[in-house]
Amino acid sequence: MAKNIANDANYIEAARHSLSHVLAQAVCELFDGVQLGIGPAIEDGLYYDFDLHHRITEDDFAAIEAKMNEILKSDTVFEKRVVENPLDFFANTPYKLELVKELVAAGEEITVYESNGFVDLCAGPHVENMRELRNWGFKISSIAGAYWRGNSDNPMLQRVYVHAFPSRKELKEYYAFLEEAKKRDHRTLGNQLDLFFFDETAPGMPYWMPKGMKIYNKLLEFSRKVHEAHGYQEVVGPQLNHSSLWVTSGHWEHYDDNMFKVQIDENNTYALKPMNCPNAMILFKKKNRSYRDLPLRFSELSHLHRNEASGAMHGLMRVQTFRQDDAHIFCTQEQIASEMNGIMDIMDFIYGIFGLKYTAVLSTRPESFLGDIETWNEAEAVLKNVLDTRFGAGEYIVDEGGGAFYGPKIDIKVYDALKREWQLCTIQLDYQLAGNFELEYTDSDGKRKAPVVIHRAVFGSLDRFIGVITEHFAARFPFWLAPVQVGIVPVHKDHERYAHDIREELVQQGFKSTLDTSDGTMGNKIKSYRNELVPYIIIIGDKEVADGTISLRVRTGTQINGIPLSSFIDACKIMEQAYKIDLIENFDAD
Ligand SMILES: [Zn+2]
Numbered sequence: 265m266a267k268n269i270a271n272d273a274n275y276i277e278a279a280r281h282s283l284s285h286v287l288a289q290a291v292c293e294l295f296d297g298v299q300l301g302i303g304p305a306i307e308d309g310l311y312y313d314f315d316l317h318h319r320i321t322e323d324d325f326a327a328i329e330a331k332m333n334e335i336l337k338s339d340t341v342f343e344k345r346v347v348e349n350p351l352d353f354f355a356n357t358p359y360k361l362e363l364v365k366e367l368v369a370a371g372e373e374i375t376v377y378e379s380n381g382f383v384d385l386c387a388g389p390h391v392e393n394m395r396e397l398r399n400w401g402f403k404i405s406s407i408a409g410a411y412w413r414g415n416s417d418n419p420m421l422q423r424v425y426v427h428a429f430p431s432r433k434e435l436k437e438y439y440a441f442l443e444e445a446k447k448r449d450h451r452t453l454g455n456q457l458d459l460f461f462f463d464e465t466a467p468g469m470p471y472w473m474p475k476g477m478k479i480y481n482k483l484l485e486f487s488r489k490v491h492e493a494h495g496y497q498e499v500v501g502p503q504l505n506h507s508s509l510w511v512t513s514g515h516w517e518h519y520d521d522n523m524f525k526v527q528i529d530e531n532n533t534y535a536l537k538p539m540n541c542p543n544a545m546i547l548f549k550k551k552n553r554s555y556r557d558l559p560l561r562f563s564e565l566s567h568l569h570r571n572e573a574s575g576a577m578h579g580l581m582r583v584q585t586f587r588q589d590d591a592h593i594f595c596t597q598e599q600i601a602s603e604m605n606g607i608m609d610i611m612d613f614i615y616g617i618f619g620l621k622y623t624a625v626l627s628t629r630p631e632s633f634l635g636d637i638e639t640w641n642e643a644e645a646v647l648k649n650v651l652d653t654r655f656g657a658g659e660y661i662v663d664e665g666g667g668a669f670y671g672p673k674i675d676i677k678v679y680d681a682l683k684r685e686w687q688l689c690t691i692q693l694d695y696q697l698a699g700n701f702e703l704e705y706t707d708s709d710g711k712r713k714a715p716v717v718i719h720r721a722v723f724g725s726l727d728r729f730i731g732v733i734t735e736h737f738a739a740r741f742p743f744w745l746a747p748v749q750v751g752i753v754p755v756h757k758d759h760e761r762y763a764h765d766i767r768e769e770l771v772q773q774g775f776k777s778t779l780d781t782s783d784g785t786m787g788n789k790i791k792s793y794r795n796e797l798v799p800y801i802i803i804i805g806d807k808e809v810a811d812g813t814i815s816l817r818v819r820t821g822t823q824i825n826g827i828p829l830s831s832f833i834d835a836c837k838i839m840e841q842a843y844k845i846d847l848i849e850n851f852d853a854d
């Protein structure tokens with residue numbers, strides 16, 4: 265494997281895996297009776313599974329790392345060779361033997377890599393020489409139990425995880441990133457700020473507390489406003505639908521495992537909707553549609569339920585119930601381009617408001633597809649054209665053959681403040697569902713035709729989106745989204761009346777403010793608002809009452825005294841109406 269292409273993903277993977285051999289050799293040299301499992305490269309390093317009598321603990325990490333560094337000091341090459349009698353060769357290594365037997369049965373050639381006298385079953389690739397790994401930054405991160413081949417009937421092995429990056433600097437940066445990501449974990453912040461929680465009686469189904477609900481409702485309001493401006497009409501379909509609906513839509517056959525079902529009697533089973541699509545089809549069918557009605561854009565913000573494997577759940581990022589800013593567009597083939605552009609305009613606007621960058625992945629026709637190839641080609645050309653224009657040719661990813669059998673799609677990947685990638689939503693063209701429901705419209709030539717259906721969302725799951733932006737903003741939400749926008753602290757009891765008037769005025773103007781008239785000290789009240797990450801704290805003392813002004817503590821740390829309330833309210837209106845991310849800190853009266 266060629267070196268000096270450290271940014272090449274394949275090289276990095278080969279280097280990480282090569283390091284796993286070094287880890288294995290180190291463990292074998294330090295401890296007795298080690299049997300080796302497997303040692304692949306992973307996203308941030310590598311691991312190796314070991315079976316040995318000694319129980320590896322954190323206390324062993326330093327010794328293992330030292331041994332690894334010692335091995336790396338040699339200039340040994342990783343030598344690949346073919347094993348002639350693999351079953352004999354691996355006879356005393358039960359885990360390897362199991363793998364070898366399968367490989368031999370599959371007619372595969374058995375190869376090993378040898379370095380420094382250490383030999384391991386391996387197909388490669390590796391780096392050429394130990395030297396290439398010497399400047400890598402690596403550190404054993406953890407030890408965990410792992411069943412051999414992930415099967416709980418098998419023995420439990422000891423899995424040693426290692427973080428590994430091409431330089432020590434990159435390893436350090438990675439630890440800084442992990443630290444920051446931990447601080448921003450939405451589950452921790454959500455708990456600290458009383459936004460949401462989960463209870464074991466409803467796994468993966470969030471309880472939204474009053475403050476969390478403020479954010480949720482603000483997003484719903486924002487979404488409704490944007491979509492209405494773009495010609496969407498909101499609808500709501502039933503939460504629970506008879507199996508016959510799911511049979512028609514194909515969910516009963518293809519999405520069965522992910523649906524929560526309710527059996528009413530022996531002949532009737534209903535299911536909570538995991539998606540809005542079939543209900544949108546019924547809504548279209550309700551009226552006689554003509555080409556003049558198209559494009560028809562139905563948006564729906566209903567609750568959805570999906571039965572997920574318990575291991576797949578993770579705070580708000582993977583839940584079993586959520587609301588989506590979902591929509592179904594019914595249009596003609598000719599209208600696809602303008603609808604796609606309309607959807608992308610909404611994305612530009614919405615993601616821009618949150619300061620989120622995004623890219624697109626176009627997935628094209630798979631080998632088995634429904635519909636005629638001409639229509640597919642035409643649709644793909646339209647989607648490519650839209651993406652070329654918006655992102656620039658070659659500036660988005662194309663997944664050839666990765667589309668669904670019923671139409672090409674565009675997946676949207678969003679990048680947060682830590683440059684992490686989130687797949688928020690998909691724009692899916694659908695040539696199938698309208699047919700399942702026998703949807704038709706009368707075209708200008710009088711003929712009955714099936715509309716094209718576009719499924720799309722922008723936030724995707726609102727619950728998940730709140731998780732993403734909580735981490736993106738580190739819960740320092742923009743003014744317009746903050747559950748409490750202004751906290752008011754009177755210095756003394758005497759100042760409470762004026763403080764009440766201030767709060768009254770803010771509430772009148774539609775801003776979320778609270779007044780702290782508890783017995784605590786001024787310092788503690790300010791601290792408590794600070795901990796709540798409230799954008800502005802107003803402090804009212806003698807001077808403010810006498811001058812009819814307010815003093816401000818901005819969340820950024822700035823302190824400003826003697827501002828007329830009207831100037832502050834003007835600034836609040838600007839932040840609210842323009843959905844500003846940054847807090848205004850300049851309150852000139854003009
Ligand atoms: Zn290997």
Ligand SMILES: [Zn+2]
Pocket residue numbers: 539540541591592719720
């Ligand atoms: Zn849909």
